[in-house]
Amino acid sequence: MRRRGFGKLALPGACVVLILLIALAAPLLPLPDPIRQDVANRLAGPTTGSWLGRDEFGRDVLSRLVWGARTSLSVAFASALAAGLVGITLGLIGGWARSWGAFLTVRSVEIIMCFPPILLALLVVTLLGPGAATLILVLSVLYLPGFARVTYAEVLAVKGRDYVEATRALGARPAHLLFRTVLPNIAGPLLVQFSLAVAAAVVIESGLSFLGLGVVPPAPSWGLMIRGARSTMEQAPLLLLWPCAVLTLTILAMNLLCDALRDILDPRTGER
Template identity: 80%
Template sequence: MKRLWLPGALVALIILAALAAPLFGLPDPVRQDIARRLSGPMPGAWLGRDEFGRDVLSRLIWGARTSLGVAFAAALVAGVAGILLGLIGGWSRGVVAFLSVRSMDVILCFPPVLLALLVVTLLGPGAATLILVLSVLYLPGFARVTYAEVRAVRGRDYVEATRALGASTWYMLLRTVLPNIAGPVLVQLSLTVAAAVVIESGLSFLGLGVVPPSPSWGLMIRGARATMEQAPLLLLWPCAALTLTILAMNLLCDALRDAVDPRTTEAAK
């Protein structure tokens, strides 16, 4: 449990900062002040101003709401759908099991970034489109991990004991099987959220994600790249936020995996 404290505190701090952005009294993240564009850190603009004179600290915190909101929403949708599909496919046999796996293989045939670019180009940029495309991209990962884990535990003694007691199929899946495969699913969740943050930032960097002037870490990197010679610090802040967020999420979910995985718990005893 001690391993949870540091990454857990970092993730909680990042999420709380994003959620509490309206309470900080920060300047409007889209308000421009061309007269002070590319100015360095100063009182009232502690991280400086960007190429349009907008407050960098304000855009960084408000951008976290966008980047993390899209990532968590996409991971949640993909996780719920993928886990249900994996549970059904892993528990069933024959045609149902075959279709649950092969339908995911169809999605995996497409390169993730190219598929995201295609869908966003057809539907237009925006947060809702990003959530949709990221959910589709990461659905196979959840489905395949859940499918494999269900296949591995479906014949265990505790599952057979629950079946012998007359429990329904969904009761066994949700109350017996799912808690015992939570570790790998949590790891998949951590990877999905971290990857979704990166993909969202990358698409926003390319102009196919969040629509300007809404704050986003990808849009901040895009703007800072064009002015990196005049104000190199503008590129540092969003890149540092992305790196810290991804590392913290991966460390947290690795620790959670070890904490909830029954096999790890038994080994520790």
């Protein structure tokens, strides 16, 4: 039932909100500089001043985890938001105009889906060079077709409803009809699509950073932390545990949040 969906939303929603708050509050927290090196204490274990120890360059692990969350989530949310704005607009136009509009908007961006996402990301990042701006551009292009297809399908499902026809009969302009009448009534699936895009973007950003094609060192990133800890697994295995655990927890919480949002916003789950 719908009440059960709200119960499922509580725990993952609280985890996601907590992660976001910690990432946003990173400049305000009493943490050491995440890029300051202390080679004399490299691979040091947990101490009072460094609760999770220090990495291969003597940088504070806890500080880099918090600032890495800020970097990864900033890239993920920015790319999902850009893809959503463009993809939803294209989907609205394609679904309303049908034949020619769908061909020029939705069907044209579906060409991107012919390429494997990771290979396309590797190609673009290799050509343009690594960096957060390049990652946002690549991820926005990758998730653009998903938003366009979902919006297109939802517009086709609601454009013949009575409230849409009534608004059209009152003389509403197409832009007003799409953005003030149709869009609010299809916001549920789009919100789920946005949460899925953010979760997938975190994974791809970490993977590209691990390969050296994402965030540029010494900027903190979970992928860069995993890459650096791989070479010191025998001397300090905990260095690999912390970024992997945080990344796994974040993706798990986001996926559970997506499932709960789907259960709440899907009208077919109102009754068993």
